[in-house]
Amino acid sequence: MRLTELQRPLAITMWDFSWLERRWPGAGQEDWDASLDALVARGYNAVRIDAYPHLVAVDPQREWELLPCWNQQDWGSPARTRVRIQPLLNEFIRKCAARDIKVGLSTWFREDPDQWRKQIPSPARLAEIWTRTLQTIAGDGLLDSILFVDYCNEWPQDCWAPFFRNDGAAGDWTSPRSMQWMREALDRGRQTFPDLSYCFSFSNYPAGWEEADLGFMDLFEPHVWMANSSDFYDRLEYTYQRFTPEGFERIVRFAEPLYRADPEHWQAQLCARIDQVARWSAQQGKPLVTTECWGLVDYKDWPLLDWGYVKELCEIGTRRAVASGRWAAIGTSNFCAPQFCGMWRDAEWHRRLTQEIASGAVPL
Numbered sequence: 001m002r003l004t005e006l007q008r009p010l011a012i013t014m015w016d017f018s019w020l021e022r023r024w025p026g027a028g029q030e031d032w033d034a035s036l037d038a039l040v041a042r043g044y045n046a047v048r049i050d051a052y053p054h055l056v057a058v059d060p061q062r063e064w065e066l067l068p069c070w071n072q073q074d075w076g077s078p079a080r081t082r083v084r085i086q087p088l089l090n091e092f093i094r095k096c097a098a099r100d101i102k103v104g105l106s107t108w109f110r111e112d113p114d115q116w117r118k119q120i121p122s123p124a125r126l127a128e129i130w131t132r133t134l135q136t137i138a139g140d141g142l143l144d145s146i147l148f149v150d151y152c153n154e155w156p157q158d159c160w161a162p163f164f165r166n167d168g169a170a171g172d173w174t175s176p177r178s179m180q181w182m183r184e185a186l187d188r189g190r191q192t193f194p195d196l197s198y199c200f201s202f203s204n205y206p207a208g209w210e211e212a213d214l215g216f217m218d219l220f221e222p223h224v225w226m227a228n229s230s231d232f233y234d235r236l237e238y239t240y241q242r243f244t245p246e247g248f249e250r251i252v253r254f255a256e257p258l259y260r261a262d263p264e265h266w267q268a269q270l271c272a273r274i275d276q277v278a279r280w281s282a283q284q285g286k287p288l289v290t291t292e293c294w295g296l297v298d299y300k301d302w303p304l305l306d307w308g309y310v311k312e313l314c315e316i317g318t319r320r321a322v323a324s325g326r327w328a329a330i331g332t333s334n335f336c337a338p339q340f341c342g343m344w345r346d347a348e349w350h351r352r353l354t355q356e357i358a359s360g361a362v363p364l
Helices: 032-041 088-098 123-138 176-192 232-236 246-261 263-284 308-324 347-358
Strands: 010-016 046-050 063-066 081-084 102-106 146-150 288-290 327-330
Touching: 010 102, 010 347, 032 088, 032 347, 088 102, 088 123, 123 146, 123 176, 232 246, 246 263, 246 308, 263 288, 263 308, 308 327, 308 347
Parallel strands: 010 046, 010 327, 046 102, 102 146, 288 327
Antiparallel strands: 063 081
16 A cells, blocks of 8 residues: 555554564563454554565575574564564464554564575665565565555664665765665665555664655655654663663663653653654655654663653654654554553553544645
8 A cells, every 4th residue: 555545644553573573471472363452452553563574585484593683672582583484474464454454564684593684785685585575475465454665674774784884874874875775775676566655764863864865765764762862862871782781770770860850851852853854754745654762762661660751752752743744654652562561551541642643634
């Protein structure tokens, strides 16, 4: 489907690679019927997941061993695990379709011991692996459930795109080489499946980003948090530690006090970035989808961590995005999943915000 066909914004969540990797007892996705029914009960009607295209292109039915990308954050598996992507990907999409949940496809290029994620030497190969993956979905007649295809999560960060060597600063998606890769990959992929909506998602805002010509994308998928729209993490001295607890120890000790000392300041930083992104969308004539948002980037259920101020920021961000009229699909946080119990259990909070999303307007 095309995002331009939407009559109202969708309430979307990010289930990343957790949908497939967190299937041990108590991990949140061991029963898809239960997790999807709970998602619908909270008012959501779209989900963004990892389709593992680089592995599907090699062998969609092989059992793959995956290495953890962290053990401190609660997305995906904190240890080595094994997954088989197809037919489980199509089974999951089919269950979504039965509940009228649209599916955004993305990828974090998860790491296997043979390092297939590094064997993408060109934009042509990037388009090829996505085309092969979409063909496995089309073969089961499930393309109508696909909301959009994000060729790479948070392009071109080294952790998610290790095959790409930039000619600018790390993470700078506006560099000439980055722009050439994105344009060529999407142009090639669109030749086989022209009726889908395509993009690369971003979380960086390099100098001059608003002027970059992204006319070759069908939508923008910016990730917007208070924490990446301000110097909050710098002042916290938080550096996204993945395998040691020091980062979360700093969040426990300093994050909420820093926010509570001047909440209006931090809320203003978030709202300013949302307004900036909305103007960018209007200037370039592209609808927005945001699935990772609006407070802190990393959080979890943990001793001495309270969800209250995170939910406060997420509510402010969600409402600001709705009010702009530029979003086709809006997330309420990147913690909207069963494994984040403190966020997930407040079903009424979710229903209140998803009702506000549904009452909003889509970009014309």
